[in-house]
Amino acid sequence: MPQLNGGGGDDLGANDEMISFKDEGEQEEKISENVSAERDLDDVKSSLVNESENNSSSSDSEQAERRPQTRPDSESYEKTRDYFSEALRRHQDGGFFKSPHYPGYPFLMIPDLTSPYISNGSLSPSARTYLQMKWPLLDVPGSAGLKDSRSPTPGHLSNKVPVVQHAHHVHPLTPLITYSNEHFSPGTPPSHLSPEILDPKSGIPRTPHPSELSPYYPLSPGAVGQIPHPLGWLVPPQGQPMYSIPPGGFRHPYPALAMNASMSSLVSSRFSPHMVTHPPHSLHQTGIPHPAIVSPAIKQEPSGDNISPSMHSPGPPKKEEDKKPHIKKPLNAFMLYMKEMRAKVVAECTLKESAAINQILGRRWHSLSREEQAKYYELARKERQLHSQLYPGWSARDNYGKRKKRKRDNKPDSTPEDA
């Protein structure tokens, strides 16, 4: 098990896997830093297309749809230019900062711009992206790229406009391409692009702390000081509200994205607005609304409004289980990586199927250097640690069977357990 012991040199766990992927990563590095990502995408996409063709006899339309994706030379280039122009225009007229149309992505892009390359330049785009995220949790040994990554604030990032440059073949504006402003509430200032973060309550500009980067455990300001948090990074050094919640709650499906950089990797639907604005149901015993908490109704049936029945009816609980909020599993390292990089991959290619994206992400994951993966392992470890602190009695087993039964494999010998 890839269990980090925290601080140990060989604490990555999954060492065997690391060894194997190391070669792959080196290969990619040899190929070219610039082309690795594209080749990776091309490779995956090609295989996906082939598989798709073989398995499901993809229609010509699908092929036609995907082929240009694999070689987006001319058309995509023109699109890119258009996007670039569009984004540049937005940037110039200020709208770029006022109303980001790419809620999740800037956080991924900006780091690349702050310090695009690590000394040896061997890191993959994603790696650099990650390394530049001012990881709040980690002491990254010998990471040259992180040398000054602690000091950067959104303020210093503000003049690093993603459209200016981007490493590799990634379209400089790909983040702008993928997302529409419908994901983002126009009124929500992109704190990562703002020189300072305004305190949602006081409106006073404040310097964001890396601690804010963890949206997984959005502690209310009052709750922060109530518990001895296992992770020091969760506690703001200046006693300022770390997980400041916009008045009225988040409207964005990825609300915390508006907070700052590495949010994108950490933020997700786990941080659902209802959990923030209506903590009573998902409040932990410490009074802390945990993003991993999802009411049974919400979790089991994501559709519809996310109001837990228990919220509507404070009356007697139906069952013991119904009363218990659904506490999600802490994300593992790959999941954290996936959350962070998904938008980037989506932006780099036109694939939209999560399955395909995940394949790419899986490859990229293996292409990450040991150090880069280590950070995710470490973060995941802290996630689990914090999770266990918040929910001492929780067990992964608690969630067993809460999902709709998955048809695990289409193996003919597998008997359908479903009635």
Next chain:
DNA sequence: GTTCCTTTGAAGCAC
């Protein structure tokens, strides 16, 4: 509207 797909990792369970 629900489930599948697809990835890796963590955890639980059976043996």
Next chain:
DNA sequence: GTGCTTCAAAGGAAC
């Protein structure tokens, strides 16, 4: 200890 299973995220595709 080993191997299998489930769940975590994501969102389009398929049903």
